[in-house]
Structure formats: structure tokens, C-alpha cells
Amino acid sequence: MKQLLIFAMTLLLGNVVAYAQLDLPPVAGNPRAMVSEEVGITSITITYARPDVNKREGKIWGTLIPLGFTNFSFLTNAPTAPWRAGANDNTTITFEHDVKVEGKDIKAGKYGFHVAYNPDSSILIFNKVNNAWGSFYYEQKDDVLRVKVKPQPLDKSVEYLKYEFTNHSANACTIALMWDNLSLPFRVSVNTEDIVIATIRDQLKGNIGFNPQIVLQAAQYCFTVNKNLEEAYGWSKRAITGFGGQKTFPTMSNWVNAAVRTNRLKEADSLMTEVVALGNAQQLATFGRSLITLKQADRALKLMLDNQKKHGDNFVVNSGLMRAYSAKGDFAKAIEYADKAIAQAPNDQQKKATEDLKTQLKGNKDIN
Template identity: 45%
Template structure:
């Protein structure tokens, strides 16, 4: 028995000795002195990330493009690929990942993680997005794994970039250009995102999760549609949910006012007005004041005055409601009554900033000018 235990212990020690180098590698620099790097950017709610290694020029100016980076597809002398493109970096695959569907140079590409390769040509480069994102470099490249190929023109530049890098340039709310920069060449490609479409798709998915258990997310999604003047029919259904008893928004001024805004956007003006009447009893002093202010900015003076009056009746002779009445009467051209309320608010101003605002209101009304 003792011999068996000793033999078993010896076997365990031998396993530790021979397996530990594999299981416990020391941290070291990437091979070839290349730097690891990653860069990411948001386009709408879409995240684009690029993970790559950065080779350096190392005094090889004039010998990078067409030499170190070969033209087209080549046999690298290792691996099964006999027609391999450049790995668009160094060491492992360059990987580019999109959290939603995008367009690359106008061509659709689904959300996902891709190996990124470039077949370099001084006149026109071919960019390759491969479903194989885990191989080492392009030694195992297979054309059959290509998901998308696009062609772009490389751009010569005067200033040399020592370490290869990727940058996001020429950004707009719905697009960005990714630029690979190395030595005296830039290889750019444009990414476009359907910002509204991806946002709506995200809303639909999230509203089916636990986030959809309360009224606020439904209201948020509907407000987005109002602000972007899109998808209003579905937004109206979302407001039905937001204002329902089951989801808790049936006594929310915000939920009802969002529904009114959707109806207004659909051209259902009278229905919108009727819904707002349901909202008024639930509005606090700030909500009613700022809603009425939005009406004055829309040049809906009479409607604004009515809301300011409702607010005043609920919260009589307060600073904000007196200021509101001043704005309401000014909006319909009754500067005399407006001045009376502005002077009341003048003595109630809670801080110097508001005091200055009301002083300006009083002065304008005394001069016979609108304060909105």
C-alpha cells in the first residue's frame, strides 16, 4: 500500500512539473516587438471595436508598401493558404467587431466579429471581412470564409506614421471613417449605421425584458419617436402601455403628455388636446410650468395661458406660478395683467439668478414688449 501511495504521489508531481509551463505562462511582450492595441467608437448605439497589433517602420521607409506588405495575395511559406492577403497589422488576426448591423462602403455587413485582411494594391486595396476571427495572421486564410469584400483607394500622405494605427475620422451622428495609417499611407473605409433603425430594434428587444415591467421605458421609447418624427403608429401603442394601470403610468403627467405628443405628431390634434386634459391633474408645479412654456415657444399663447392658470389654481401665489401667469398673459398680449404677476414674482425670487430674470421681465412688460 505504501509503495502504491508513493508511486501515485510521484506521478502527481511529474504531472505538475510537466504541465505547469503550459498552464502558467509568464507575461511577456508580443513577438517581434509589436504593440498590442485596441480602439473603439460608438455610432449611435452601435459599438465598433478593432483589436490589432502595431508593427513599426523601424527605418524601413520606402520599403513597407509593396515589399514588407506585398501586393495582392501571396504564398507566405507557412500554413495551408497559398494566396494569403495581409493581416492588416501584425501577429494574430486583426479583429473588427460590430454590435449591430452596419454598412461598409455602402455594402451591408451583419453584426458580429470578423477577421480583417487587406489585399494591398497601390491603386485599389481590397478589404476582406472574414468569419474566421481566431486564426493567427493570414496563414490559414480561406476565401470561402469571406463574408464581405470591398475596394477602397489608398491615400498617400506626407507625414510618416512610425507605428501602425487605426483611427476613427470624419465622424457624423450616423457614420465614421476608419483609417489604417502606417508609414506614408492611409487606407480608409466608411462605416454607416441606420441609427434610428438600430435604436428602435433595441427598444423592441429591451421592452420584452424585465425593463418593460414599468411604464418609464415604454414612455422613453415613445418620446424618442416623437423627437425623431418616426415610427409614430407603434409609439402610440407604446404610450397605451405606459399609461395603463398595470404598468403604473396611469397617473403620470409625463406618460400622458407623451401620448398627446404622439397623437399631435399623427395629426390627431383634438385627441391630443383631450389626452392632455387627462394629464393636467397629475402634473406638479414644475411639469405644468415647463409644459406651458413649451406652448409659448410654439406660439400657442391661449393654450399656454390655460395651463398656467391650472398651475396657478393648484399652487396659488408661488414664485413659479406667478412667473407663469406673467408669461401666459404676455403670450396673449395682455401686458398689463402680465406685469401684475411679474411684480409679484419679483418679490418671491428664490435666488439672484431668478431675480435678474424677473427684473428683465418686468422691464420688458413696462416697455410694452412680450417676455416669451
């Protein structure tokens, strides 16, 4: 029994030694860092250690960081090892979804990130091994992607290596490795709209798909980006006829919007009476403007006239009619309603804005 106990304790201690880690400061005082941002809904995260210049200005690139590949490889003893793009553990970069780097596809995942520096054209390497110490055991066969970029001079020296996200757009950003007097920038682009729609589709299969406001929001996103219109039409109806759905101005006007965008024009016309009944003056005027945007000037004018019948002679109604007649090319009629709106403007700012629109109408220019 005693021997069995000793064996068990030995096994336990062996496991503790194998898996326990002390929380110690980083090697050589290189601060550990992580930077993460989103492009659309795609998270991009870089984890790295930050070496400093330490009075080596101008001696980093091409000296401390050699040109191209080095013979630091423990596997080949040949010039096959790139730089780890940081200090200590290899730098890693994680893409939440599939992206393009410098126009080339790379799948979602976590990658070891390395650099083969050259002042004219440096190679950026994304490698499937993401848990290595440095690049001593780097192997090209594990590369997922290589791209070439041109290093850029910096106006001000960067003491501690860093990664920065710049030049943001809805579908792209630039990530730059910056150290000493150089930057290595690379462009990451994301198909945000398709990713969002795919995510929405999955989410609507879960419990939030029983919330009609969420379903409505899903359809409206598709209309905003003008993609996935048929499925969005189905979501528009589901927000009304599905679980918990109800007829409100937002849901009914969105259904009309869906019908127009999918060329179900008779259906759109049949729903208009209910839309008018549910909307206030501002809602109807705003919806009328959205129909103008969809090149539905006749339907927009009819809606604005119905708004007039329901809500009378006021600034919002007359401003809507001004825009509807402008969309029809009837500038004389549009000016008539512009004059009414100017007289009814609730403040000087809206009065001035309407006067400016009238000036455009007098030059026979559509104000929409």
C-alpha cells in the same frame, strides 16, 4: 491499478499540454492592442498587433507591404494572400450589430480583417475566419465582404501601426488604419434608431418593462426620432395604466403627445384638462412649445391661455403666450406679451433674449 493510474495521469498531462498557454510578450515586440468605440449603441472593436516603422520610413507601403496579393499562402503557393492588417495573429474587427461598410451590408459578428494594398485603390477584406495566424491560410471563399478605398497621405509619420475612430455622427464613423505615411480610411454606418427601438422592444419584455419610468422613456425616444409611433403610443398608455403606472405631468403630457402624433386629436383634447391640472407654469409653457413644434398652434394657444388662468401674470406665462400668438401669425398680440415678459424678466440675459425676439416679431417673423 497502477497502470490505470499511470494512464489517467498521462491523459491529464496531455490535456494540460494541449490547453495551457503561457502569458508571454508578443512576438517580435509588436504590442498587442485593442480599440473599441460605439456608434449609437453599436460597439465596434478592433484587436491587432502593432508593428513599428523602425527606420523604414517610406519603405512600408509597396515594399514591406507588397502590392496586392502575395504568394505567402501555404495553401496555393500563388499570389492569393492579402496582408493581415497588423502583425502576428490576423487583425479582427467585431460589430455588435449589423452595419454597412462603405455602403455595403455586413452582419453582426467577428471577422478577420485583411488588406490588399494598392496606392490607387486598396481592397479591405472581412473574412469569417477570425482566429488565424497572419493570412497564410487565408481563402477567398471565406470572405464576407470586400470594399475598395483610396489610401490617404498623412501629414506626420505614424511609428507604430494604429487604428483610429474619427468623423463621428449619431449613425456613422470613419475608421482609419494608420502607419508610416499613409492612412486607409473606411466608413462604417449604423441604423442606430432601428437598432435602439429593437433593443427597447426586447428590454421591455423583461423585468425593467414593469418600471413605468422606463416605459415612458421608451416612448419618448420614439417621439424624439419620429419612428415607431404606434407602438410608442401604446407604451405611453402603459406608463399610466400598466403595472405601477400613474398619472403625473410627464406621463399625461406624453400621452397627449402620443395622441397628437398618431392623429388621435379628440383623445388629445380630452386629456388636456388633466395635463393642465398637473403642470406648473414652466412645464405647461414647455409643453406648449412642443405642440407648436408639432404644428398644433391652436392647441398650443389654448394650453398657454389655460396656463395664464392657472398661474397668472408672470414671465414664464407671458413668454409662452408670446410664442403661441407668434405661431398663430398674430404678431401684434405676440408683441403685447413680449413687452410684458420684458418687464418681468428675472435677469438681464433673459431680458435681452426676449427683446431680440420682439425685434423679430416687429418684422412679422415667427419666433418659433
